[in-house]
Amino acid sequence: MAVQAPEAAPPPRAPAVRPRRKLTGYWLILPGALWLGLFFVVPFYSLLATSLYDPNGSVLGGYDMTYHFANFVDAIKDYWEPLLRSLGYAGIATLICLVLGYLLAYAIAFKGGRWRTLLLVLVIAPFFTSFLLRTLSWKLILADDGFVVDALQSVHILGADDRLLATPVAVIAGLTYNFLPFMVLPLYASLEKIDGRLIEAAGDLYASPVRAFFKVTWPLSLPGVVAGTLLTFIPAAGDYVNAQLLGNPNTRMAGNVIQDLFTKTSDYAAAGALSVILMLIIVGMVMAYVRTAGTEDLV
């Protein structure tokens, strides 16, 4: 800081700027900015533009930009069901993931001992196989003559003619399975950081193990809960593979509709509009969620 007469006492002024110094910061964010520009801003702009095309265009005849905002209204009118289904399935799968993932992450973090690393590798291990293959193999697991259906029928949870494959249960099971690791890892990261002495201290201060969990462990793991639920919910809401492979025409999610509109009926305008709507809904929900969960308040 430059030496100044004390009586002047102006707000601290930045030292005489050397232009090269000032530019360094911009140079450093350039790669990131380019990346975002190339792979997010441009595609998003293109998608947004597509969503406003004239709905009467076609791949062969080309599309005219007519700023047809009615596309959005039409998309909601026509496809509100798959949209809601996407959010519902993703929400249920996220909740199941949260329960299963929390138990798993808790067990690894606090009871894992020397097996911790191995257990974490096992959580990640499915990623070594393709997403499609793994989902396809669930077709076998849930097949009508598979052992899961047999077992459930033998204990009369399923009737003799009931099936799992091609039901919402199968789609939600597939979503849960595929996105569980995205829940476990952030949960593990925040649980593992919790100082065991805090839980001892809670016990010392008259909290039973159950109350110690809800007053200390759970609040301290909230950053992991928020991160995990977002990482699970967002991709699950946009997923179409599980609904396509494990579902039926009545379990179509927004992702399936968008895929069909783009690839089968070539209705680019509607596909774009539906994509943008799905995106806006998710962003809106995430913002509301993060605001209520208030992670910035947590350590």
Add this chain to the structure above:
Amino acid sequence: MSSVADRDLRISKLTKEFATFTAVKSLDLVVPQGSFFALLGPSGCGKTTTLRMVAGLDTPTSGSIHLGDLDVTYEKPYRRPVNTVFQNYALFPHLDIYENVAFGLRRRRSPEVARQVDEMLALVELTSQARKKPPQLSGGQQQRVALARALINRPEVLLLDEPLGALDLKLRRSMQLEIKRIQTEVGLTFVHVTHDQEEAMTMADTIAVMNAGVIEQMGSPTELYENPATTFVANFLGQSNLIAGKIIGREGDVVKVQMEGTVVSIPADRAHADHGDGWVGIRPEKVLIAPAGQPIDAPGNHMTGAYVTDVSFVGVSTQYLVRMPWGQELMAFEQNTGVRGIIPVGTAVDVSWRPEFAFLLDASQDVNAGIEEA
């Protein structure tokens, strides 16, 4: 006695074995209600394990822990009337200071939480910090929160596990006095675990010196310091000169010892051995020296032929190393009263001490026990 002391902490034959070693060996201990008790010992001596068993955080292998007539040996930690000030405070980072202090009251659904928390925050002088989160506080403030959080529950016994270990020296001194003041004010039983002998002596009414899972000696700070019963206590609590001698035997109320050509007398109540070989112990500040031939204000035990080998001036005192005719170097600490100048290195000196200050220990003990740990 029993009617007054019915809330004493009584530990009997308490043992804790881990897979590879025994941390606490058949420990017997009575901590009178309302006293400030220190468990002092080097790291690994079993003091923290003992504390954790009293808190219920570790389960004893055998033995029992009673609070008055109440057997709490296997009671869950959240059901015993005992609270702990943890070594690194273990404050809840997601709760503000107020809620940290209120934690125990809320768990017990205590009435008048607000009034009690306000009073407690006033006692530890943190009222203005009530709505801050623990990481925003300084180490000394966090320490006071930890103390308040435990104290507010009015436990039968308050356990302090090296509570000042993380603080710097100056802050530690003032917190020692602070904790002592609070203990006197609230009148609860405090059990303080520490490896810092000065801290234990400053704060505690009674100190139990622990080593390798057992209690070496227990008593008031002055008793332990002036009349240590083992070489470990003599070395761990302050410093001691230990000189080999042959015990001649008891004569009246003194024990005579042949020590390197001089017969020294040790009061019988300070002699912890009565035959064979022994260690004659004398604290450095009790050792008086004077240039050869000059008078020393100490009758008896007059030894000549020594010379000064090292002088350290530490302000309030001067610490001399004096080589005795038999080759051993003794420590002698002298207050800088200004009566006499510093005796330079190489000066021939006479050495003496008052017989009533010496103590006698069993020679079977390691003369260096407790030195490196102190």
